[in-house]
Amino acid sequence: MAKMHVSTTINGEPTEFLCDATDTLLDALRGPLGLTGSKEGCATGDCGACSVTVDGRLTCSCLMLAAEAEGREIGTIEGLSQGGKLHPLQQKFLEMAALQCGICTPGFLVASKALLDRNLEPTETEVRYWLAGNLCRCTGYDKIVHAVLETAAEMRGASR
Amino acid sequence: MTETQYLAPHSLDEAVSALLAANGTGRILAGGTDLLVQMQAGIVKPGLIVNIKKIPEMTSIEETPDGGFRIGAAVAGAVVGEHERLGKAWPGVVEAINLIGSTQVQGRASAGGNLCNASPAADSVPALVAAGAVATIHGPNGRRTVPVEEVPAGPGRTNLAPGEILVSFTLPPRPPHSSDAYLRMIPRTEMDIAVVGCGVSLTLENGKCTAARVGLGAVAPTVLLVKDAADALIGSKLEDDALEAAAEACRAACRPIDDKRGTIAYRTKVAGVLLKRAAAIAADRAGRA
Numbered sequence: 001m002a003k004m005h006v007s008t009t010i011n012g013e014p015t016e017f018l019c020d021a022t023d024t025l026l027d028a029l030r031g032p033l034g035l036t037g038s039k040e041g042c043a044t045g046d047c048g049a050c051s052v053t054v055d056g057r058l059t060c061s062c063l064m065l066a067a068e069a070e071g072r073e074i075g076t077i078e079g080l081s082q083g084g085k086l087h088p089l090q091q092k093f094l095e096m097a098a099l100q101c102g103i104c105t106p107g108f109l110v111a112s113k114a115l116l117d118r119n120l121e122p123t124e125t126e127v128r129y130w131l132a133g134n135l136c137r138c139t140g141y142d143k144i145v146h147a148v149l150e151t152a153a154e155m156r157g158a159s160r
Numbered sequence: 161m162t163e164t165q166y167l168a169p170h171s172l173d174e175a176v177s178a179l180l181a182a183n184g185t186g187r188i189l190a191g192g193t194d195l196l197v198q199m200q201a202g203i204v205k206p207g208l209i210v211n212i213k214k215i216p217e218m219t220s221i222e223e224t225p226d227g228g229f230r231i232g233a234a235v236a237g238a239v240v241g242e243h244e245r246l247g248k249a250w251p252g253v254v255e256a257i258n259l260i261g262s263t264q265v266q267g268r269a270s271a272g273g274n275l276c277n278a279s280p281a282a283d284s285v286p287a288l289v290a291a292g293a294v295a296t297i298h299g300p301n302g303r304r305t306v307p308v309e310e311v312p313a314g315p316g317r318t319n320l321a322p323g324e325i326l327v328s329f330t331l332p333p334r335p336p337h338s339s340d341a342y343l344r345m346i347p348r349t350e351m352d353i354a355v356v357g358c359g360v361s362l363t364l365e366n367g368k369c370t371a372a373r374v375g376l377g378a379v380a381p382t383v384l385l386v387k388d389a390a391d392a393l394i395g396s397k398l399e400d401d402a403l404e405a406a407a408e409a410c411r412a413a414c415r416p417i418d419d420k421r422g423t424i425a426y427r428t429k430v431a432g433v434l435l436k437r438a439a440a441i442a443a444d445r446a447g448r449a
Contacts (some may be wrong), residue, residue: 004166020162020163020164021163021165021166021209022199022209024165024196041337043200044200044201045193045196045261045262045265046265048262048264051264054267057236057238057262057267058263058264058267059258059265059267059268060265060268062196062200063191063192063196063197063264063265063268063269064192064196065166065189065192065195065196065209065211066190067166067168067211068168068211068213069190070168095374111264112189114263115263124200129350130263132262132263132350133186133261133263133265133351133352134261134262153432
């Protein structure tokens with residue numbers, strides 16, 4: 001069967017790609033689009049390593065068909081840094097060692113940014129619940145949660 | 161088997177025709193949080209996937225002229241959770257829908273998908289049953305409406321006929337001092353499947369319960385409407401005796417299984433406990449509504 005043609009926007013750039021009907025958005029990102037920052041952990045929506053935003057809404061790209069990206073705005077980990085400058089979350093994750101092996105990190109960063117875009121004053125509980133769909137088997141979460149809270153505090157300071 | 165086709169029609173009639181033409185191999189794609197997992201596991205290989213999210217009626221929330229709400233079956237949980245007026249009128253329905261999965265899953269998963277996936281442990285269903293929600297179904301012979309509790313037929317099976325699509329849920333108008341609550345028992349604090357789920361909706365007049373409905377999940381092959389529990393609450397001021405009678409009615413209604421999440425005895429006991437706690441929360445909210 002002929003491939004499907006999809007027109008979408010990824011990290012602000014109009015983008016087109018070809019896919020099969022059963023390809024997931026994650027398949028398209030990591031395959032034809034060459035955006036390998038989003039990781040496949042479980043492929044069943046449990047681990048959050050493939051987290052992206054779709055029209056600003058946090059989603060597992062493994063649980064969405066590539067064809068559904070038609071006409072939508074997709075945000076991936078590749079869009080976090082701007083002009084070669086790391087996003088404050090990325091910088092803080094480095095400073096506070098909020099990663100070890102790094103496989104879960106893109107998902108945590110995309111999810112954390114989606115939280116801070118909505119709420120720059122999250123409580124620790126809010127951060128932990130928001131990130132409950134992101135699994136990490138190295139750090140034990142504390143460093144990640146603290147890095148998100150520290151970033152929020154810094155961004156609040158910077159915006160004053 | 162031929163390759164899978166994908167369609168994203170803009171009308172329900174197109175979607176129904178496509179599903180009928182697919183001759184039983186068609187699957188509806190709403191949030192996809194169950195369908196894509198089943199495809200990934202090789203449990204289903206659809207001949208046709210029909211994405212129904214381009215149909216406006218399925219992805220919108222409206223207030224009805226009589227003061228109720230119509231929730232499109234494919235509205236994502238996160239969108240439901242952001243609707244302030246819906247959350248004020250039906251906090252139990254909203255909290256139940258928002259318990260489905262993680263933030264990421266909430267970005268896609270819908271109450272319609274939760275109902276049609278037909279898990280006995282579906283979180284949104286006991287709350288919708290307690291709310292008296294009515295499902296609107298569009299099919300080859302037009303439209304019909306059925307109470308939510310009549311949609312599931314058993315684990316993984318619904319009473320929808322071939323080509324039928326669940327379109328929306330209608331919640332009735334709320335009298336003053338009415339509210340609802342949903343509680344589920346899970347061994348963790350997040351990201352788990354209900355061992356028992358209980359939804360209670362009630363109306364108070366001067367502290368007396370004048371209307372109530374109770375939905376119980378994960379204790380039978382389908383989510384139960386427990387009329388005897390509601391009857392024990394109605395006419396009472398939710399005194400200990402009335403709550404115990406309602407809890408006993410819940411325990412009596414249970415026909416659970418033993419599995420890794422809970423034993424028959426445990427699920428039965430917890431059903432009564434959750435009834436009392438959910439009724440207390442609903443009553444507290446109703447007192448302030």
